[in-house]
Amino acid sequence: MAAISYDSPAILKDFADRHKIEYPLLADPQSKIIASYGVLNPEATGMMKGMAFPGYYYIDPNEIIREQYFEAKYTDRFTANNVLAKLFPELAEEVSQKVEAPHLGLELRQSDRAVAPGSRFNLTVQVDLPQDVHVYAPGVKGYKPIHLELDSSPEVQAMPPSYPISKTLYLEVIKEEVPVFEGKFRITSEAKIGANPDFIKLVGLNGRTVTVSGQLNYQACDKTICYPPTSVPVNWRLEVLPLDRQRSPEAIQHK
Amino acid sequence: MRAMALQALTFVLCLLGVGCGLNRSSSPSLVSPLAGSNVGQKMPPFTARDQFGHDVSSDSLQSPNGTVLLFFRSADW
Numbered sequence: 001m002a003a004i005s006y007d008s009p010a011i012l013k014d015f016a017d018r019h020k021i022e023y024p025l026l027a028d029p030q031s032k033i034i035a036s037y038g039v040l041n042p043e044a045t046g047m048m049k050g051m052a053f054p055g056y057y058y059i060d061p062n063e064i065i066r067e068q069y070f071e072a073k074y075t076d077r078f079t080a081n082n083v084l085a086k087l088f089p090e091l092a093e094e095v096s097q098k099v100e101a102p103h104l105g106l107e108l109r110q111s112d113r114a115v116a117p118g119s120r121f122n123l124t125v126q127v128d129l130p131q132d133v134h135v136y137a138p139g140v141k142g143y144k145p146i147h148l149e150l151d152s153s154p155e156v157q158a159m160p161p162s163y164p165i166s167k168t169l170y171l172e173v174i175k176e177e178v179p180v181f182e183g184k185f186r187i188t189s190e191a192k193i194g195a196n197p198d199f200i201k202l203v204g205l206n207g208r209t210v211t212v213s214g215q216l217n218y219q220a221c222d223k224t225i226c227y228p229p230t231s232v233p234v235n236w237r238l239e240v241l242p243l244d245r246q247r248s249p250e251a252i253q254h255k
Numbered sequence: 256m257r258a259m260a261l262q263a264l265t266f267v268l269c270l271l272g273v274g275c276g277l278n279r280s281s282s283p284s285l286v287s288p289l290a291g292s293n294v295g296q297k298m299p300p301f302t303a304r305d306q307f308g309h310d311v312s313s314d315s316l317q318s319p320n321g322t323v324l325l326f327f328r329s330a331d332w
Contacts, residue, residue, distance in 0.1 A: 002316050005327050007329055009304045009305070009308065011329075012305070013306040013307075013308075015306075015330035016306040024305040026305055027303055027304050028303055051328050052328065054327050055326055057298075057323070058321060059298045059317075059324065065295065065298055066321070247331055
């Protein structure tokens, strides 16, 4: 794993020293590597000439590029833990909390505890249903499907959730096949921290706590009864860190 | 170990993150042109100097689970 920029080794050393970074920050002052990976920003001119579009590549053990994570706007960034959550979900949950919920086990997880303006991170709802209990999956007709509803605000924009592939259950009593979830499964969603100047001003020098709120709606059923539809509040808290605005010493700055 | 390293990456992204470039009216292109152009291709090999003065090759970054390359705008902005 490494990070690559068009900075000189001196700039990277200064930055790494200030922030105690020990993994490789690689200097590509001629932007040859940046160009060879197709991420050279052709519109960057002057002292920004040679700059890369920011993002990640995942390369498999056979040296094949398998995934890329780049945002449309340079101000928006996937967090490293969000990338990790996509590549290796079992390693990615930095924070988890259990929530009381009728008829099922519910755990909320998040890829990151601390983020920056523009960060795109991962939120997970893990549901654990007792044996013989199911909830209806999205797409079901005539029943209330499980639905994760997240609120957006000027500080955090929530994206539509992703659900796992459902199972088909045959209901003998009504002779119908319905899509359901059983056992343990995850619903994931991404959210993005605001990056506009007003919000960055609010974050200031001390940072800011933000909360992503919402609700999980579902109806649980077992072999004999369907319980009334219910709604459980869910929320995740994150610290938004201030931006680092310190440049390198003048002698080694880009000019 | 991988998780710790990526958490460190998260930290540096928080630092590099949106960067000081936000307030610079001359910041180039807001839009990345990437459209999956490299996925499925072999990684271009490279050697580059790191912050410790060591030359690091792309081969040396490989692990049994692969590797992650982060391209970032600058540590000087």
